[in-house]
Amino acid sequence: xxxxxxxxxxxxxxxxxxxxxxxxxxxxxxxxxxxxxxxxxxxxxxxxxxxxxxxxxxxxxxxxxxxxxxxxxxxxxxxxxxxxxxxxxxxxxxxxxxxxxxxxxxxxxxxxxxxxxxxxxxxxxxxxxxxxxxxxxxxxxxxxxxxxxxxxxxxxxxxxxxxxxxxxxxxxxxxxxxxxxxxxxxxxxxxxxxxxxxxxxxxxxxxxxxxxxxxxxxxxxxxxxxxxxxxxxxxxxxxxxxxxxxxxxxxxxxxxxxxxxxxxxxxxxxxxxxxxxxxxxxxxxxxxxxxxxxxxxxxxxxxxxxxxxxxxxxxxxxxxxx
Amino acid sequence: xxxxxxxxxxxxxxxxxxxxxxxxxxxxxxxxxxxxxxxxxxxxxxxxxxxxxxxxxxxxxxxxxxxxxxxxxxxxxxxxxxxxxxxxxxxxxxxxxxxxxxxxxxxxxxxxxxxxxxxxxxxxxxxxxxxxxxxxxxxxxxxxxxxxxxxxxxxxxxxxxxxxxxxxxxxxxxxxxxxxxxxxxxxxxxxxxxxxxxxxxxxxxxxxxxxxxx
Numbered sequence: 072x073x074x075x076x077x078x079x080x081x082x083x084x085x086x087x088x089x090x091x092x093x094x095x096x097x098x099x100x101x102x103x104x105x106x107x108x109x110x111x112x113x114x115x116x117x118x119x120x121x122x123x124x125x126x127x128x129x130x131x132x133x134x135x136x137x138x139x140x141x142x143x144x145x146x147x148x149x150x151x152x153x154x155x156x157x158x159x160x161x162x163x164x165x166x167x168x169x170x171x172x173x174x175x176x177x178x179x180x181x182x183x184x185x186x187x188x189x190x191x192x193x194x195x196x197x198x199x200x201x202x203x204x205x206x207x208x209x210x211x212x213x214x215x216x217x218x219x220x221x222x223x224x225x226x227x228x229x230x231x232x233x234x235x236x237x238x239x240x241x242x243x244x245x246x247x248x249x250x251x252x253x254x255x256x257x258x259x260x261x262x263x264x265x266x267x268x269x270x271x272x273x274x275x276x277x278x279x280x281x282x283x284x285x286x287x288x289x290x291x292x293x294x295x296x297x298x299x300x301x302x303x304x305x306x307x308x309x310x311x312x313x314x315x316x317x318x319x320x321x322x323x324x325x326x327x328x329x330x331x332x333x334x335x336x337x338x339x340x341x342x343x344x345x346x347x348x349x350x351x352x353x354x355x356x357x358x359x360x361x362x363x364x365x366x367x368x369x370x371x372x373x374x375x376x377x378x379x380x381x382x383x384x385x386x387x388x389x390x391x392x393x
Numbered sequence: 394x395x396x397x398x399x400x401x402x403x404x405x406x407x408x409x410x411x412x413x414x415x416x417x418x419x420x421x422x423x424x425x426x427x428x429x430x431x432x433x434x435x436x437x438x439x440x441x442x443x444x445x446x447x448x449x450x451x452x453x454x455x456x457x458x459x460x461x462x463x464x465x466x467x468x469x470x471x472x473x474x475x476x477x478x479x480x481x482x483x484x485x486x487x488x489x490x491x492x493x494x495x496x497x498x499x500x501x502x503x504x505x506x507x508x509x510x511x512x513x514x515x516x517x518x519x520x521x522x523x524x525x526x527x528x529x530x531x532x533x534x535x536x537x538x539x540x541x542x543x544x545x546x547x548x549x550x551x552x553x554x555x556x557x558x559x560x561x562x563x564x565x566x567x568x569x570x571x572x573x574x575x576x577x578x579x580x581x582x583x584x585x586x587x588x589x590x591x592x593x594x595x596x597x598x599x600x601x602x603x604x605x606x607x
Contacts, residue, residue, distance in 0.1 A: 072434050072488070073534075076401050077495035123541055123592065124492060130537040148491075148537070169594060185512055185595065215577040215590030224536035227564050228576045297574060319576070 095191035100127020102362025103197035105379025111161025122169035126151020200326035209293030217299025234319035239266035243323035409446035487562025491534030541592035542579035
């Protein structure tokens, strides 16, 4: 049995109310926590905001095997805990509060939270992403009634049941492996004619007899009154529809950025991912973006870590050059 | 060997020393005849915790003592209620393991201090509620988002003691979870009438409570 202890940074433990910082990091996932380590070690007076638990999206990931340093793999929960433990040593203050708005025009810039306003001379946005929904009929109504976006949270409710996983990327396949410990059968529905997950993961699902891949299929409807009972799928090109009897559906079809609170204050693409240059500068002076929240060709723990380090380095240069 | 690492104990000792201003009792109901790991671990963890500060005490009672359970306003067992002279009903059905442990520690600190980390307008709105509210927050220990929902419910109880708030381990109390159609967590049920999914911000959580009153 595990007991996870969230720590306040030493700085936060000793200080009272304080509202101005040289730098503010929004989001305590791998990118934000790495930035906190680098800023803390540079003795930059900084704060990191997190509305949920530190660690970011990875804390709901069952197992991570492609982040170096852990040859046998590590659970997302444990990795997030280690990141937090390391970052809390270097004096960056942690505020467990949701950021609700920003003013990047003001100098110093303003970060609005549920607990009041803070100001900072430089800001790193590292708020990451959340799961994308499909946007098909029945989905909104049945989320929490058989449809889930978090396998590690909800898998035990589907013990011995037939379920579907939507999406055959790394997340969909990895979480299917975890769900296979509980479910009786899993059908993975993928719109493309091939899965996009790493080969090693695909080999593993072959070893587990109860997982079937339905390629070139898309979900067109979730069916059920008070509880999901069926999923309607359509085969691409042939326009053939059929209905699968299931008790659960887990959706891993991509990510949407957590940038709603920015309310268009910096340049983003049409999905809301932040535009940055190679130095991770956004369109607003003094505002940087790091990790999955920015436009980037690969969203992994390893790439987020690199982003966090670079963003912190650029913040330091920015603060020194003013 | 204990459940808490020495460095965690040191951290907790400091946090308790810095924050606790009054006695806090952990009232634990368990089945004394059940030697399962689940129940033994729960009790052992609480014993370790109360060793860390003189303000903390542990009272262990048996599940068979229905009159005591009822007197405490509790429905099921095992459970741990955090009590002090501060008003509020903060309870955990099942073990506050995994991510819930941090919330459990924060709840102890709140009960033993005058902390109320909620926005002023939410506190004001909560203070006007003059009828009984029961909040059940179903969780699983591997859910990283659930602790936020449990904390919000417990803070609401500190803001107004008409509100009773309990964490419920959905796996440990699977019959009740099924009764409430729980298949995703956090799943929150207010007055057995309004239910919703997710760790909502305080104001939205409050609006669900108001919905249950209307």
